[in-house]
Amino acid sequence: AEVINQGDTTHAPTDKYKDTVFSYGTAGFRTDADALDRVCYRVGIVAAIRASETGAAGVMITASHNPLKDNGVKIIDKNGAMVTQSWEDPFTNGVNSSDLVQYISDLIAEKGIAYSDKARVCVACDTRDSSPRLIAALKAGIEAVGVKVKDFGELSTPQLHFLVWFADKENYSPEDIDGMNEEIYYDYYKKNLQEYWALISRDEESHYQSQLVVDTANGIGGKQLKKLDIFTNSSHYGLDVTVLNDGSTGTEFLNHKCGAECIHKDKSFPLGAEEIKTDDNTKWVSFDGDADRIVYYYGNPSTQDLNVIDGDKIAILLGDYIKSLMNNITNDKTSLSELITFVVVQTGYANSAATKYLTDKGVKVERVPTGVKYLHHRAEQYDIGVYFEANGHGTVISKYQKIVKILQDNDFSLDDAHVNKFLKFLLLTNEAVGDALATLLMVEAFLKDSGKNTKEVNEIYSDLPSRMLKLAVKDRSQFKTHHEDETLLLQPEGLQDRIVEIFSKVEGSRAFVRPSGTEDVVRIYAEAPTLEDADKIADEINDMLA
Ligand code: 16G
Ligand code: ZN
Numbered sequence: 001a002e003v004i005n006q007g008d009t010t011h012a013p014t015d016k017y018k019d020t021v022f023s024y025g026t027a028g029f030r031t032d033a034d035a036l037d038r039v040c041y042r043v044g045i046v047a048a049i050r051a052s053e054t055g056a057a058g059v060m061i062t063a064s065h066n067p068l069k070d071n072g073v074k075i076i077d078k079n080g081a082m083v084t085q086s087w088e089d090p091f092t093n094g095v096n097s098s099d100l101v102q103y104i105s106d107l108i109a110e111k112g113i114a115y116s117d118k119a120r121v122c123v124a125c126d127t128r129d130s131s132p133r134l135i136a137a138l139k140a141g142i143e144a145v146g147v148k149v150k151d152f153g154e155l156s157t158p159q160l161h162f163l164v165w166f167a168d169k170e171n172y173s174p175e176d177i178d179g180m181n182e183e184i185y186y187d188y189y190k191k192n193l194q195e196y197w198a199l200i201s202r203d204e205e206s207h208y209q210s211q212l213v214v215d216t217a218n219g220i221g222g223k224q225l226k227k228l229d230i231f232t233n234s235s236h237y238g239l240d241v242t243v244l245n246d247g248s249t250g251t252e253f254l255n256h257k258c259g260a261e262c263i264h265k266d267k268s269f270p271l272g273a274e275e276i277k278t279d280d281n282t283k284w285v286s287f288d289g290d291a292d293r294i295v296y297y298y299g300n301p302s303t304q305d306l307n308v309i310d311g312d313k314i315a316i317l318l319g320d321y322i323k324s325l326m327n328n329i330t331n332d333k334t335s336l337s338e339l340i341t342f343v344v345v346q347t348g349y350a351n352s353a354a355t356k357y358l359t360d361k362g363v364k365v366e367r368v369p370t371g372v373k374y375l376h377h378r379a380e381q382y383d384i385g386v387y388f389e390a391n392g393h394g395t396v397i398s399k400y401q402k403i404v405k406i407l408q409d410n411d412f413s414l415d416d417a418h419v420n421k422f423l424k425f426l427l428l429t430n431e432a433v434g435d436a437l438a439t440l441l442m443v444e445a446f447l448k449d450s451g452k453n454t455k456e457v458n459e460i461y462s463d464l465p466s467r468m469l470k471l472a473v474k475d476r477s478q479f480k481t482h483h484e485d486e487t488l489l490l491q492p493e494g495l496q497d498r499i500v501e502i503f504s505k506v507e508g509s510r511a512f513v514r515p516s517g518t519e520d521v522v523r524i525y526a527e528a529p530t531l532e533d534a535d536k537i538a539d540e541i542n543d544m545l546a
Contacts, residue, residue, distance in 0.1 A: 026517035030072030033130035044141020051119035061125035080165025080432030124155035156291035158435030165432035206451035217259025219289030222246025273301035294436035311388035312354035345387035367485035465531035
């Protein structure tokens with residue numbers, strides 16, 4: 001415990017936030033950037049301990065789609081995924097403890113961890129003005145206990161997850177990690193996309209649309225997409241890419257009337273859309289501020305006629321595509337689909353039409369609570385897992401080495417064209433976490449190969465109309481849901497019955513209430529055969545709770 005640099009007052013709590021208790025939300029700590037110096041310093045200390053236990057960890061400074069004045073901290077484990085749930089408490093306690101030195105010495109004693117100069121904590125931040133200051137606080141915390149920092153500078157959240165994942169996969173030594181840079185990410189996806197693109201059939205009849213507008217919410221995504229340099233500088237993919245809201249005018253407009261959250265919630269085109277010369281054949285995409293979220297859409301910016309291809313539908317398109325690639329792999333003994341477990345993971349917010357589409361096709365669907373960590377962990381239980389939230393967080397993960405072994409054990413040649421194509425597609429995903437850039441590559445590969453346009457893929461099913469409301473409450477912790485997918489309210493007692501009573505009046509509808517994991521509100525979700533009914537149900541539940 002003595003190693004903590006108690007002389008350093010730079011990052012001591014300011015009076016204003018001295019008594020604030022910070023809670024670990026769905027994806028880490030997030031609040032006013034001004035309040036986060038102490039949080040970052042202390043997260044640094046605990047991350048250094050976690051890294052000493054496992055060899056490496058990551059910490060990302062970002063507040064995703066939230067306003068510029070906010071910031072936040074996301075913590076990454078050695079395997080590149082979000083920190084394991086059993087370590088959320090140590091981070092929360094470390095951040096809030098009134099006797100940090102005692103808490104830390106108890107923690108390392110309890111876990112039997114010794115600080116290791118071989119451990120590395122990889123850090124990065126988004127483009128917010130407050131990020132460099134918070135990175136400094138974070139680093140001071142990590143270094144205070146003698147653990148080394150690998151600072152990647154500005155990255156998207158999924159890029160940092162990827163780099164930590166990559167170092168783990170390649171068994172990198174601490175010195176290897178010291179020598180890493182973000183080029184590894186670009187090289188990986190450039191190579192994999194190039195190889196995949198070469199396998200795609202070029203159909204004369206293709207409806208593939210070449211114009212793609214990418215709205216990057218004035219966040220980190222624009223810069224990074226340009227560095228990936230695949231679509232922006234090369235005509236050989238047949239794509240004509242315009243990056244909109246790329247952040248080059250500064251961070252002032254970060255997530256302001258643009259980005260995935262705004263498109264998904266408000267169903268309106270991003271700021272600046274009308275100034276771009278487009279037509280009905282234009283594909284549109286929006287990332288969020290830290291580029292871990294993506295939605296596709298099409299329509300007309302001047303009339304605001306907008307059709308969203310949301311996370312539910314992206315999951316289905318990618319899931320269907322992977323299944324079709326797998327179905328091509330058969331020999332006289334068996335077919336690959338029989339040998340591999342496959343799942344699509346959704347949350348309670350997945351539109352019922354999406355779930356029905358999948359179950360009608362015999363695809364296994366699982367539902368989990370809201371938050372990437374829950375989806376990811378469920379998907380990990382299968383050989384191939386496709387997981388997306390309706391709002392566009394998600395990815396495809398696979399047990400690549402296991403699948404290769406299954407192929408070999410069942411006499412499939414890895415040189416077979418179908419096998420090769422299937423395996424190469426799996427290399428376009430980000431295995432660590434949802435990644436707008438990687439998902440863009442997957443969806444474009446699918447669209448190019450299938451020769452379909454956005455309208456055609458959107459029309460595979462129609463969403464049931466839905467409405468989401470939020471209601472401010474004094475204490476959201478009084479609302480407790482069944483953990484399975486949070487669609488059943490257990491407390492306060494009696495409310496669930498009244499919710500059922502309300503939506504049962506409309507056949508084919510459903511509704512649920514859950515406490516937000518990120519704001520002091522409860523969210524009301526209603527789905528019905530008509531928007532009018534969905535609105536009515538949501539309003540009635542709102543009135544009942546208010
Ligand atoms: C966080 C989650 C997101 C989830 C949202 C729900 C991650 C990376 N982010 O932003 O997946 O949809 O919280 O917020 O897990 P809520 O609990 O306020 O509804
Ligand atoms: Zn985000």
